[in-house]
Amino acid sequence: MCRVDKGYLIIEKSGDLFIEAAIDSNAGMSSTDTVYLEECNEISKQVVRYVARTLETVVLNCRKEPGFFAEDPYIVESNPGAIACVPLLLQGIPFGVIYLENSLVSGVFSSKQLLALKLLSIQVAYAKKLQSYLEDDSFHGTGLIDDGLVDPLTEREMDVLRLIAKGYSNKEIAEELIMTVNTVKTHIKNIYGKLQVNRRVQAVEKAKKLKIL
Secondary structure: OOOOOEEEEEEEEOOEEEEEEEEEOOOOEEEOOOEEHHHOOOOOHHHHHHHHHHOOOEEEEOOOEOHHHOOOHHHHHHOOOEEEEEEEEEOOEEEEEEEEEEOOOOOOOOHHHHHHHHHHHHOOOOHHHHHHHHOOHHHOOOOOOOOOOOOOOOHHHHHHHHHHHOOOOHHHHHHHHOOOHHHHHHHHHHHHHHHOOOOHHHHHHHHHHOOOO
8 A cells, every 4th residue: 555644534414515534644643533524624525525425436647637626726735645435334325434644755646556545444443532512412411302303304315315226326326306406405404404403324224213214
C-alpha cells in the first residue's frame, strides 16, 4: 500500500457529513473528535460531497489529471499529489466515505491498491468509534418513543425509503423518481423525523421493525 499522508473517516448524520476520525502524518495529528465537514479546510470537500452523493470512487492525479475538480479551491491552493475517496456501505446502505491523500506523489493510488482500500474500508481502523456512531442511539436515552411513527409516511416518502433500502444514492433516487436532489434531501429529513432516527441504516432498520418495509 502506498504512503498516505492524510486519512479521514466521514459519516452522514441527518443529511449532513461529519468527520469522525482523522490522521495527518505531516502535522503529526490524530483525532477522533467530531467535526462538521464544512468547517474543515484540510481536505477537498468537493470530492467528499461528490462521492457521498454519487457513491462513485474518485481517484485523482491532482497535478496532471484533476478532471472536473480542477477548480476545487482546496486542490488549487494545497496542490496535493493524489486523492482517493471511497464510499462506505453497511448492508448495502451508504453511510459515509473514506478520504485518503498523498501530499507529494502523483498517481500513487493504483487499481490494486484501491481494491485493497475497499476491502480495508470494511474493517475501518476506527471500528469501535464507527460502531458506537452507527448504534441506534436515537432509541436510547433520548426520550424518543420507539413504538411507532410520529406521523405516517407519505407515498412519496415510502418510495424514497424503499430506494434507500436498496442502497441508492441521493442522485440515483432523484433520477429514479424524477425529482431534484434537494427534494430527495427534504423527503429524507422528513423520513428521519417520522421514524425518529438520524441515519440511513437506522431508518431502514426501524422501518423493518415497524413492518412498513
